[in-house]
Amino acid sequence: MSLPHAILTALLEKPSSGLELTRRFDKSIGYFWSATHQQIYRELGKLEQAGQIRALPAAQPTRGQKKEYEVLPAGRAELAAWVARPEDPRPVRDPLLLRLRAAGVVGGTGLREELERHLALHRRQLEQYREIEERDFAPERTVTEQDALRHMVLRGGIELESFWTKWLTETLAALPATP
Amino acid sequence: MSLPHAILTALLEKPSSGLELTRRFDKSIGYFWSATHQQIYRELGKLEQAGQIRALPAAQPTRGQKKEYEVLPAGRAELAAWVARPEDPRPVRDPLLLRLRAAGVVGGTGLREELERHLALHRRQLEQYREIEERDFAPERTVTEQDALRHMVLRGGIELESFWTKWLTETLAALPATP
DNA sequence: TTAAGCATGTAATGAGTTACATGATTAG
DNA sequence: CTAATCATGTAACTCATTACATGCTTAA
Numbered sequence: 095m096s097l098p099h100a101i102l103t104a105l106l107e108k109p110s111s112g113l114e115l116t117r118r119f120d121k122s123i124g125y126f127w128s129a130t131h132q133q134i135y136r137e138l139g140k141l142e143q144a145g146q147i148r149a150l151p152a153a154q155p156t157r158g159q160k161k162e163y164e165v166l167p168a169g170r171a172e173l174a175a176w177v178a179r180p181e182d183p184r185p186v187r188d189p190l191l192l193r194l195r196a197a198g199v200v201g202g203t204g205l206r207e208e209l210e211r212h213l214a215l216h217r218r219q220l221e222q223y224r225e226i227e228e229r230d231f232a233p234e235r236t237v238t239e240q241d242a243l244r245h246m247v248l249r250g251g252i253e254l255e256s257f258w259t260k261w262l263t264e265t266l267a268a269l270p271a272t273p
Numbered sequence: 274m275s276l277p278h279a280i281l282t283a284l285l286e287k288p289s290s291g292l293e294l295t296r297r298f299d300k301s302i303g304y305f306w307s308a309t310h311q312q313i314y315r316e317l318g319k320l321e322q323a324g325q326i327r328a329l330p331a332a333q334p335t336r337g338q339k340k341e342y343e344v345l346p347a348g349r350a351e352l353a354a355w356v357a358r359p360e361d362p363r364p365v366r367d368p369l370l371l372r373l374r375a376a377g378v379v380g381g382t383g384l385r386e387e388l389e390r391h392l393a394l395h396r397r398q399l400e401q402y403r404e405i406e407e408r409d410f411a412p413e414r415t416v417t418e419q420d421a422l423r424h425m426v427l428r429g430g431i432e433l434e435s436f437w438t439k440w441l442t443e444t445l446a447a448l449p450a451t452p
Numbered sequence: 453t454t455a456a457g458c459a460t461g462t463a464a465t466g467a468g469t470t471a472c473a474t475g476a477t478t479a480g
Numbered sequence: 481c482t483a484a485t486c487a488t489g490t491a492a493c494t495c496a497t498t499a500c501a502t503g504c505t506t507a508a
Contacts, residue, residue: 096368099371099375100371103378106378107378125365126365126370128365173375173378176375177375178384181368181369183437184368185303188429189275190362191304191305191429192275193278193356193360194425194426194429195422195423195426196356198422200349200352202356203357204357205356215361242447242449243373243376243377244374246443246447247373247374250367250370250440254436257433257436261425261428265425265429268421269421
């Protein structure tokens, strides 16, 4: 769906090997798109076949040897076309909300602990995003339009985590003592 | 992953046929879990085979004839076990955030219109949730624990839509005039 | 009696996850 | 020279989406 476009974006920001991409998807890219290394290698193969990216000539293809990719004009064109294409927001599909609703009909033993665990996870994530924001997006350092866009994407991550911590806090407060 | 549990929850709240379930997934259930009718029929078949649900004896199985399902004890047990099982939050995978980041490298023609379109969609959804909240969860009407849980799930939907409208508004404000 | 739409389903494809396999490089 | 780890990949499976097929019911 959008994995190839995530990879094209990442490679345009900086040509990389499969493993480097994996690392970047675990870190900065991960706050708007996640992917495993298996997905990434598979997709790199497809994109190369489609003529949208190519391996840099330097290191050549034996297994186990690093292979750097860069985006070709066709890849850039495809990405630009995708950015311009309207696409509706995905319907929600959240297991935790579902579990809460299920707890309403079968009882929620241990649910409080689980909510607290999630709260801790989201708080930690929020902290990390805030650190990135302070480090990389101080007011005087955000100059180009690209900076502004990347900042707004990070704001998305921050506000999404804020939503979760807020909702989890309220829900814990509304939950009866030890259900 | 959680589709069978969504169906079990829905059927416990009210025994239904495949089409009725589809309707319910389009409406109230949709704010925490979405599913198409094809998914639902396939999963109903699996759940019946696994002995977790059964078709009510009344109407019998010819194609095109309504078939009502109810949950069996094994199904209720499976759902209770799933509710108690810890499960980490899913990593984020949002196409709109990705598109914004991509716009940073290939330019974002028409992006403003798309953001405004999404903003309108999320605002409308938020309105609908607020109406449901006023109608079904007035303070004096929320009495049982199940009511409280269902209300918190709806609050999740409301706050999630609030997040989107807030973030989209901020992003539109931060976006240069006509990129 | 035929067309509309209600209701259930199949098939094909694509996207994502889990488990495993294999070669290259480097530190001890 | 061998174990750890870096790096790239395959295979099998599950879940989701899209398109299509089939039978029943009812109202013009």
